[in-house]
Amino acid sequence: MLAPLSNTPRDSAWGSPTLLAELEGREPSGAPEAEVWFGDHPSSPAQVQDGSGRALDAWLVEHAAEAGVPARLPFLLKLLAAASTLSIQAHPSKAQAEAGFAREDAAGVARDAPARNYHDDNHKPEMIVALSDRFEALSALRDLDATRDLLAELGEGAATLRDRLSAPDAAADLGETIGWLLSGDAQRVVDDVIAAASAASSVRFGAELALTRRLATEYPGDAGVVVALLMNLVTLRRGEAIFVPAGVLHAYQSGLGVEIMAASDNVLRGGLTPKNIDVDELVAVLDASTGPAPLLQPEALAAGVSRYAPPVPDFALVRVEAPDHIADVQTSGVAIVLATSGEVSVGGARTTDAVILRPGQALLASPDESPLRIGGGEAFIAEPGA
Template structure:
């Protein structure tokens, strides 16, 4: 019978990561290098390591050897024998790339097309590294700031007009006509040289006092990190959202976004498909991004916990995230596999003691388990 075990995550040293946050959460000395993400899951790119009965093994191999015992029959039937979610801690010190993620059908078509073209999975030109969609939900551990979802066209036009940058006039005209997609395409179609000129003018205008003061401040910050990148203008077309600790956002397929700063727990479908439009040294493919971006104006509903145990809304079957302020002892009877993450404090889960940044894998076959201690805990499970 499959039993719970301690799960060790894989740290991703992306350049935008903090040099302090993950070390502080995990109670270890800083390495001096950026530590952007702690991955907890079975993604083949960086699977977690499961310690069970004194033996370390990658979680994806453990699941492959006994998918029914680890995931349960329902999850195997629905998701083909793979853990459908990936849990992360993000530590954002610099803006991430301007990005979006595909639907499942878009990912399947893109993955197959790139295979037919002979683009290697580890190539920097590869956009689709798997055949899965990538909806995501992010819950702030510390104050967290993001740009996400396109503003209504009149709102974006008014912001651009307030900058008094004549070079943006064609985009403003399109936005005033309600044409969000053409305005976005017009910005992305610029050459690096002409885009750099517009970007510099936008950042210069944002450095001056005026309306939309917070958006201006963040645009200057983005411009300092990515000088001459037209993405700084596109970022101003997005909604600025500030999360307090405990608050969360759900981002569906096609939602254009930029994470700016802060620490958070993130859960997503088990995918690494990212389409980038700027603000990065990685491969940018503007036409591919335009093929999948959702150009409808997006409201950004912020979810706020209403009690010490709160499950966030995520309208997908791949995952569910519950935030728990634990003080004492509770018993749980999950209906499938879970990753239980301790974000702070010290807790005991299914007989295993964990602290900040550590997690326990609770397989479907293990059944009911007890959780005790004092700390902030996140339970990641399927949403089916």
């Protein structure tokens, strides 16, 4: 079966007022539109456009085992549109999520409480593929030698932090340093570093300093501005991707992308947000290792077909670029097809009458529809991972 899906954009302060509207070819709503979810997560399940009026989570339960349809999807597919920074954040591992969810349940924290950290018991590795010509992101902690070089260019205003990161055990204690910066105990250091970065200029780190000035304007005095200086700043071009495993610190900055993750809404935040912040829990799940941003290269499968396959069983993402031909795409289970340009025709092994999707529209394809036949534009196919 091919079941068309729809959902309404979710608003967040960091959302773009124009990017989703431009993709979908409609007038902007006037509100910041941050995400559209195509999945069955109970926080915002998609609606099935088959006349039943059912949300996808209830629809899947009703159709479970029919044509190989699962009762729950292992992944959550989104369109993400950022005009300003998302929070400094990381996601838990499966074991951490299970323990945290049980702990908050036992403590009587309502599952929809703003102060709740764990909204489900699942991990949340994620990947984003840029749709806009530029997608900016902070991802993973930069190599410490490069960070010390950056801080050296800030002069005396960054001396305390630079000295701390130059200690023999700095790499081992990097998570502790991040917790110290975010805790409020280091506010004088935070203010000094922000002032120094705002006044400095640099050939090597010009983009990082420009971002610091923007973040300091959006979130004055926020320690997350300084933590951002410890992270890799990456500009993705259209079709480029970042994979974010559990525990990796990240904060998307601007642009439009297709995001896929394990079916979870667990986020531990440390700064740059009006939402709930829990520094201790963030540090508890943090992977404080350093290195380059975790870019992910797709594998070419056929003409116009490539697959982004991170090392997790929950999801993979196939990109189909077929404006003037039909591509046959084998899927590995239940799939969601999301159109991103053109008028995309989607047919299947059992449904020969193609469904037409315009940019921003999606459908669920049952496993027995493989191979899917896709043409007329660009689409992304979310499916279970290997």
